[in-house]
Amino acid sequence: MRHDQLLQLPIGEALPRLRDTLDRHGSAVVHAPPGTGKTTLLPLALAGLLADGAPARRVLVAEPRRLAARSAARRMAWLLGEDVGGSVGFTVRGERRAGPDTRVEVVTTGVLLQRLQRDQELSGVDVALLDECHERHLDADTALAFLLDVRDTLRPDLRLIAASATQDSQAWARLLSAPVVRGRGTSHPVRVLHAPPPPGVRPPHGTWVDPALLRHVAATVRRALAEVPEGDVLCFLPGVGEIGRVAALLDGVDARVLQLHGRAPAPVQDEVLRGAVDGVRRVILSTSVAESSLTVPGVRAVVDAGLAREARTDHARGLGSLTTVRVSRAGAEQRRGRAGREAPGVAYACWAEAEETGRPREPAPEISVADLTAFALQTACWGDPDAAGLALLDAPPAGAMAAAHETLRAVGALDEGGRVTSRGQRMARLGVHPRLARALLDGAALVGSELASETVALLSEEPPRAYGDDAAEALRRARAGRRTDPYGTRWAAEVRRLRSLLGRETRRPAGMTDERGVGAVVALAQPERVGRAQEPGTYLMTGGTRAGLAAESALRGTPWLAVAVADRPAGAATARVRLAAAIDEETALAAADALRTVRREVRWDPDAGPRGEGGDVVAREVESLGAVRLSARPLTDAPPARLREAALDGLRRQGLGLLHWSEAARSLRRRLAFLHRELGEPWPDVSDEALLERAGDWLGRVLSRADLARVDAGNVLSGMLPWASGQAARLDELAPERIEVPSGSRIRVDYEPEQPVLAVKLQEMFGARETPRIADGRVPLLIHLLSPAGRPAAVTADLASFWADGYRGVRAELRGRYPKHPWPQDPATAEPTRHTKAGAGRQRPRQG
Incomplete structure (x- = not known):
């Protein structure tokens, strides 16, 4: 000892x-x-x-x-x-x-x-x-x-x-x-130096980290080697990919560069934990695994990129992903402490000192952001499906638990009452995610226990990116590396474990290729990610999300795809396929059979109808696999009530323009709007909102867009007039369509502006001493007095005042331009006229 x-x-x-x-x-x-x-x-x-x-x-x-x-x-x-x-x-x-x-x-x-x-x-x-x-x-x-x-x-x-x-x-x-x-610590003093990156470094999103930051981290490692003359340098990076890239940037440094992470080969892990030998300095590039769980001897300097990687789950789409976040203040403190374990040390923080307070105090609890399907199965097997009686620091989010229970019911782990089934108990004992447990149990009967175990082992720990995105090819590479490649060695051990848990061996059916078998198992694991090709390289998955293959992927062109690993990069419209298998339609239908539906659909489809206009009532029987439509055929026996409701929905979506609007109907609507605004009840509100709100009351038997186009909006508006009170008869009195002016002409009133307008030639209004008024005399018309050419010469709501004060200037300006028209000195007593004949502007005899 x-x-x-x-x-x-x-x-x-x-x-x-x-x-x-x-x-x-x-x-x-x-x-x-x-x-x-x-x-x-x-x-x-x-x-x-x-x-x-x-x-x-x-x-x-x-x-x-x-x-x-x-x-x-x-x-x-x-x-x-x-x-x-x-x-x-x-x-x-x-x-x-x-x-x-x-x-x-x-x-x-x-x-x-x-x-x-x-x-x-x-x-x-x-x-x-x-x-x-x-x-x-x-x-x-x-x-x-x-x-x-x-x-x-x-x-x-x-x-x-x-x-x-x-x-x-x-x-x-x-x-x-x-x-x-x-317990007291023996940490030695650690001097913290902030080494912010140069301006222009972009923040991380998803799993992407700006290469400029990684170059800066590599430069800071070189600085640490130069400024701290003894001991090793421990550098924290968010993930395996960043570790590899920084290792390449450190090529040529006078130190041994080691890469430490959960997937590192055992000899590398042992070398890191054993310490330096023969006086050769080391640079250990590590994920957060070295924050507190491990003791790395010999470290005198720490370089912290300031980033960590956390799991996130999109519960609505069933997509999980890793995202790069700023390391918490507690995590940064843990990392710095590594430099002072054995002697005074130095920690280089690759961010500005001013950013310290903006970092989260503690890392986010995994229960608040992760997929809770495995957790929900564990608690159900424990006898507490909702985890309500468990002593947890943070309660599981209700939405995430609901999504987890839905998944568990779909794979047969829970019954409709939320109780664990015997199948669910067996799935829990397999030690893999419930989706993978379902794929293993059902896949063993379908493709044989060996191929099912191999595929599930491949899915339980995502293979290296170098294996490619074709799951069948990745499986072959794992087999080839089972004795030499670190991933292949771990994969082979997991295959043995899974086969032992399955118990009874089942043989691979004759003719079952790796491609077919792998695709079937992947589809069983993720039926919501079975996708059918849309445009080249893009697939619509049954869960409703679109996913795209890389341009160089060998899977491009396959009509159906079973997606094993996908994530949604920040800001991207579609998910990104990381690992998938080509499948045929028969496999897709079998694996995602629980998502298969046949429904009678009567609705307004905004993509149907005449080209360029869009929208019509559709009635069809649709067969779907989740969000993927398999077929659609017209319904000949759709109930008229449902067709009418669909047409009504279309009217509300696309507006009253779907109806037939004559000029008379538009004019009536403007007059009614005026009366409602000025007099209120019983004159109806005919705004778009009011008409659409009551559309169910006035819309007759319509079954399609064409029926809507035959609805006369004028008749609809006429039906809304206050006939019962007798006020409808006063429409032309209160809001006349036309007004007779002194010349005898009947001029149309424009009700479009807030104050109705009467646009009339100036000579036709001679002799009019008062401005015409409507709505029981409450509203004066706004008179647009036109020149002989029909252009506005003056605008007034007070004719008497205009004749007294404004007419003189208009007469001086226009009579030379229009000499054939009368321009009397006293228009209030002049004879109104529509013509230019001689004597049209003579004086009227004075009264009395």
Whole structure:
């Protein structure tokens, strides 16, 4: 046993307080900075493996990642001077190294959930420690909620510990009803230098990160190597793709560049965690996996790109994707702390200091943004389908849970009452997403258990981009690399696991090719993503989303596609296909049969009707596969009432222009609008809104757009006149269509302006002393006095005033231009005329 190493771990001084807290409360929250030994010393001490007289117990440690679980087990075994599988072992999906003498077993939270579903009492376990709770992974939140339920109902002796590396431990303390035990850290001072990128770097969207930022990060790594003369440089980047690109930009640096992430080969992971050898400096490019779960020795400088990658789910479309976000302040603090584990260090933050306060305080809990289908199946199997009785820091969003339950009912995991079925219980034991579990169970009978397991293993961990977007070809590449390629090795282990869980082997049918079999299984996993070709390279999926293939994809041209992986880039109109399989129509119909519908459709279709005008009533029987229309044939027996309702809907959508509007009808509408505005009831409101609101009352038997075009709007308006009160007879009196002027002409009144207009030649109004008024004398007409050429010479609502004051100027301006027309000095007494004959403008005899 390496006593010297164990004694150096600072968490040791908190052990007495932790033991006392567990004895009194049965649970505890441990807060200690990364590197203090909470993941390694605490489990060994609680298991009685430190030769300090503590009783022997069996301790289960849950880690959020496989890499962290393996690393923690190896570190504890090394501290004991043993090999993994003895006193300390681990279990991750597809790999178990533990035996009858194992006292500390490290598992992933996913494995812990599987174990709890099989054995709710967690038999043989005395202490359960959930590590890195602050990361807020959904599996960890769920496992802790289940453990609390177990302790409250079945195992009051079970001791629980929630371990966190961040200061925000009070929420966990309230959840566990337990005190916080704090361990001191031994972190050395870390000098933080802000190194913002040059102007013009664009913010990330989706999984896209501006190459200019990556160039800046690579330059900052070189700067760190130059300014910090000793030790390794740990650089945080959001994902595997960015790690590869920055590694290429660091070609030629005087250091060994290592790429650390969840998919990194085991030898690379071991080399990172072992430390530098032969004095060669290292640059470790890492995802957030190195934030707190792992101890990377030798680091003296940290370069933080300031980004993290989180899962997001579009529940309406069933599309999941990763998105790049700014790292939280808590996450940035964790990253910086890595530079001060063993000696004073330097942290380079690749953003402006002013941006610090704008970053989120904590990362978003996965339960608030993720697909909850697997979570909902876990809680249903636990006996709490809505998760209402579980002790969770954050309740699951109602919309996400509703979408999850709908999916689970569709795959047969839940019945209509929301209770888990026997099929659902079997699906939960498979340890894959419920959609993949459905594909495995049903696909094994269809294509054979081997091909079904191979395909589901391919879908459970997305293959490298280098494998391409054709799932059948990616499967062949995984087979070829099962002994040499890191992904292929993991894939082969998962295939073996799935085949063992299936139990009875089924053979591949004769003639079943890889292409057909892979396509069938992918379609079973994602029936909402079965798509039919639209324009070249674009598919409409049954879920209603359009998805596009890359220009160079070998899948372009296939009439049907089963999409395994797709995401929607920020701002894009269509989803982007990452992995898919070509299928035929028969496979599409079989896999998505639950989405197949035949419906009688009577509605207004805005795309039907005459070319260029658009819209008509359609009546047809439509067969669809989700959003994909398979066929449509006309209905000959559509009920007239439904046809009328569809026509009415079209009228409301496209407006009253669908009716027949004669000039007389338009004129009547303007007159009625005037009377409604000036006199109110009983004169009707004939605005578009009012007419459409009451269209069901006045629209007769119409079955199509052509019927609407035959409806005389004038007759409709006439029917709205106040006949019952007798006021309709006064229409021409109150709002006359024409007004007789002094010359005897009957001039049309224009009711379009707010104040009605009478446009008349000036000479025809000679002798008129008062302005004509309408609406029971309430509204004077606005007189447009026209020149002989018909152009406005003056506008007035007060004729007497115009004759007295304004006429003189008009006469002076126009009589020379129109000498054949009369321009008397006193128009108020002159004879009105429509003509130019001699004497037309002579004076009238004065009265009296």
